[in-house]
Amino acid sequence: MPEQVPRLLAVFLTASVALVIARSLLVPDTFGDIGHYRAAATDSVVAHQKKYAGHQECALCHGQIQEMRLAGNHRGVRCEVCHGPAANHVSNPLEVKPPAPQDREFCTLCHEYNASRPTGFPQIDPADHNPHVPCIACHEPHAPEPPGMPGDCSACHGQIARQKAVSHHSAVPCTTCHQTPDEHKVNPRSVRPSKPTERDFCGACHAQERLAGIPQIDLTAHNPAYLCWQCHYPHYPGTS
Ligand code: HEC
Ligand code: HEC
Ligand code: HEC
Ligand code: HEC
Ligand code: HEC
Ligand code: HEC
Ligand code: HEC
Ligand code: HEC
Structure with missing residues (x-):
């Protein structure tokens, strides 16, 4: 028999004895009663004092x-x-x-x-x-709101409103392009106004010969591959 075999056997034996001792000394009594748990854990958790009422x-x-x-x-x-x-x-x-x-x-x-x-x-x-x-x-902690709800778009979108006021679109009201539910002014982030999604929207005023006095373009010829606002900032439209 090669000499490493008895040495290995000795190591194995010591480990097994150590395991048996450790199991009897260290593993809690109720371990295994209801599966791979310490059964008494439920009682000690139940015994904790309740801190939150709900x-x-x-x-x-x-x-x-x-x-x-x-x-x-x-x-x-x-x-x-x-x-x-x-x-x-x-x-x-x-x-x-x-x-x-x-x-x-x-x-x-x-x-x-x-x-x-x-x-x-x-x-x-x-x-x-x-x-x-x-x-x-300023804010009621139980039902906070930004106090003194502003009524006008410019109260919250000041920059856009100021730009539009001096632009070609000064006479076009915000709500012509954005359908705005009243609730937007109270919950601006969760209730959002609409935004134009198609070229036809701008075309309603700007497509050839539909309306006099408004600069006209040919909807089918004027850069048809792009949305209008990829080139014209709608709040301050220009031609350059
Ligand atoms: C059984 C009735 C009852 C229940 C249930 C109850 N409270 Fe009260 N609470 C009172 C009374 C009575 C006062 C004292 C009112 C006073 O002093 O004017 C009070 C006062 C308070 C105060 C004010 C403390 C102060 O210093 O003025 C707070 C905050 C409060 N409760 C929070 C809570 C919360 C949070 C809960 C739920 C976990 C709760 N209460 C559940 C009866 C109750
Ligand atoms: C966002 C945090 C917040 C939440 C959530 C909250 N409270 Fe308060 N609560 C406060 C603050 C801050 C005050 C102190 C207000 C003051 O001193 O003016 C207060 C005051 C109180 C008072 C004292 C009386 C009063 O009206 O000022 C009671 C009672 C109370 N809260 C109960 C409750 C109960 C019940 C709930 C759940 C339904 C709750 N609170 C939820 C922050 C909160
Ligand atoms: C545990 C986190 C938490 C704490 C603390 C807290 N809030 Fe809030 N607060 C929220 C949440 C969540 C909302 C709702 C956000 C939403 O509707 O998207 C909110 C909404 C708000 C709003 C509404 C803003 C808006 O434009 O709709 C205000 C104002 C506000 N809280 C003020 C306070 C004040 C004042 C305190 C301290 C007394 C406070 N909050 C403490 C979580 C908190
Ligand atoms: C002097 C009054 C005042 C005080 C103090 C105040 N707020 Fe405000 N708060 C406002 C007003 C007015 C608005 C709405 C206009 C704005 O956004 O500036 C607002 C808006 C908010 C919003 C919504 C912002 C958004 O973008 O929707 C939150 C959240 C908020 N406040 C939280 C707080 C917290 C937290 C404190 C304390 C650290 C505080 N406020 C102190 C007056 C106040
Ligand atoms: C109480 C302040 C407030 C008022 C008043 C207000 N808005 Fe807003 N609006 C906001 C906030 C906050 C957002 C969100 C901005 C963000 O997400 O960065 C927003 C977003 C928008 C958006 C973008 C929506 C999106 O999905 O990108 C549009 C369009 C808009 N508002 C139009 C308007 C118009 C038109 C009015 C007037 C009829 C108006 N708003 C009035 C606060 C306001
Ligand atoms: C001629 C139509 C038109 C008018 C008038 C208009 N908008 Fe817009 N608005 C648009 C379009 C189109 C977009 C989308 C741009 C995009 O998606 O890049 C937009 C986007 C927005 C956004 C989203 C953020 C941003 O800057 O892109 C806000 C907020 C907004 N508009 C607010 C307003 C307000 C407030 C007014 C009035 C002061 C107004 N709009 C007037 C067409 C318009
Ligand atoms: C309700 C009608 C209306 C709608 C919708 C509208 N516009 Fe206009 N737009 C006008 C008017 C009116 C003018 C010219 C005002 C003036 O005489 O300066 C104008 C001017 C312009 C100009 C400037 C032309 C120049 O000569 O410099 C551009 C660019 C423009 N609009 C682009 C757009 C775009 C992009 C949209 C869509 C987001 C749009 N418009 C939607 C009415 C409208
Ligand atoms: C690829 C960029 C681009 C797109 C997309 C675009 N435009 Fe233009 N637009 C321009 C340029 C550049 C000019 C100025 C040169 C010209 O007249 O062709 C102009 C000019 C205009 C003019 C002024 C015409 C005049 O005779 O004064 C109007 C109005 C206009 N565009 C509206 C629109 C509308 C509405 C849309 C969407 C249906 C749109 N544009 C899409 C780039 C664009």
């Missing part, structure tokens, strides 16, 4: 706030995200009061400009956006 609970006593939240922009942000775990408050509302976050730093956790957030998520630059005033002085 927003349905809050509605029992703060129904108005819950209603306001579900109807507003924070419908997706639950009570305890802002007020912290409040199970103790639910069982003893007068003694235990959950904190209400008052400072700007709290809101900016979600709203400070950050390129990695989803497009369209409302973001602000805290250094520019009304610095030194608490956010909740």
Whole structure:
């Protein structure tokens, strides 16, 4: 017999004995009772103290706030995200009061400009956006909105409006080219106005001989392979 065989056998034997000892000493008692788990784990998890109550609970006593939240922009942000775990408050509302976050730093956790957030998520630059005033002085935390809803397109699209005002299209109202639901002024990112999609749209005013007094082109001959606004900026159209 080659001499490495008994050596290997010795190693194997030691390892097996070590495994048996380790299994009896280190593996928890209830391991394997219900499959490949420590059965007692469920009991210890159940024994944890409950910290969060869930927003349905809050509605029992703060129904108005819950209603306001579900109807507003924070419908997706639950009570305890802002007020912290409040199970103790639910069982003893007068003694235990959950904190209400008052400072700007709290809101900016979600709203400070950050390129990695989803497009369209409302973001602000805290250094520019009304610095030194608490956010909740202007925004109701339970149903926040940009206050004092501006009615005119120029309130939010100032640059486009200023350009158009001095362009050939000054007399063409924004809404001739963009069908704009009223809701756009309240929820500008989720409710969007239409935008022209075809050459025919511009052709309605500019195609030959349809309307007098408007510069005319021949729709079939005038660069037919491209959309008009690939060459003419619609808010400041020019011919060069
Ligand atoms: C059983 C009724 C009850 C439930 C359920 C309840 N609250 Fe309250 N909550 C109260 C009462 C009562 C007050 C005290 C009102 C007061 O002092 O004017 C209060 C006050 C508060 C305050 C203000 C604390 C302060 O310092 O003024 C916050 C914030 C609050 N609750 C959040 C919550 C949240 C979040 C939940 C859900 C997890 C919740 N509450 C569930 C009864 C309840
Ligand atoms: C986006 C964060 C946020 C969410 C979500 C939120 N709260 Fe608040 N809550 C606040 C802030 C901030 C204040 C302090 C307002 C103040 O001092 O003017 C406050 C104040 C309160 C108060 C004190 C009374 C009042 O109206 O000012 C209660 C009660 C309360 N919240 C309950 C709730 C409940 C219930 C929910 C869920 C339905 C909830 N909050 C969701 C941020 C939040
Ligand atoms: C946990 C993240 C979170 C926190 C904290 C938070 N918000 Fe929001 N906020 C949101 C979400 C989500 C929306 C809805 C975004 C949407 O509709 O696309 C929103 C919407 C808003 C809007 C509406 C903007 C718009 O143009 O529609 C305002 C204003 C706002 N929050 C202010 C606040 C203020 C003030 C605070 C602090 C009291 C705060 N938020 C805290 C997540 C948060
Ligand atoms: C002095 C009042 C005031 C304060 C303070 C204030 N805001 Fe605003 N906020 C506004 C107004 C007005 C608008 C709408 C016009 C605009 O976008 O500038 C707005 C818009 C927003 C929007 C929507 C932006 C978008 O592009 O849709 C968010 C989000 C917001 N604020 C969050 C905050 C947060 C977070 C704070 C605190 C760090 C804060 N605001 C402090 C007045 C205020
Ligand atoms: C409360 C501010 C506000 C007002 C008022 C407003 N808009 Fe907007 N509008 C926005 C915001 C914010 C966006 C999104 C910009 C972005 O995604 O970069 C937008 C986007 C648009 C878009 C682009 C849509 C897209 O899918 O690319 C058009 C077109 C538009 N607005 C037209 C209008 C017209 C026309 C009016 C007036 C009838 C108007 N808006 C009034 C805030 C406003
Ligand atoms: C003559 C038609 C016409 C008029 C008038 C017009 N737009 Fe547009 N607008 C367009 C077209 C076409 C596009 C699409 C451009 C593209 O897809 O590149 C557009 C795009 C936009 C966009 C998307 C962002 C951008 O700059 O491309 C916004 C926002 C917008 N318009 C707002 C306005 C506002 C506000 C007014 C009024 C002040 C206005 N438009 C007037 C034709 C028009
Ligand atoms: C409601 C009618 C109307 C629509 C729709 C319209 N326009 Fe115009 N456009 C005009 C009028 C009116 C003028 C000339 C105003 C003037 O006399 O300066 C003009 C001028 C122009 C000019 C300038 C011509 C020059 O002589 O410099 C260009 C380019 C132009 N439009 C492109 C477009 C494009 C691109 C679209 C589609 C996005 C479009 N227009 C949609 C009415 C319209
Ligand atoms: C490939 C670029 C391009 C495209 C696409 C394009 N144009 Fe032009 N357009 C021009 C140039 C360059 C001129 C000026 C030279 C000329 O008259 O041919 C012009 C001139 C015009 C004029 C002025 C004509 C006059 O007699 O004063 C109007 C109006 C016009 N275009 C509208 C449109 C419309 C509407 C569309 C879409 C159906 C469109 N253009 C597509 C490049 C383009």
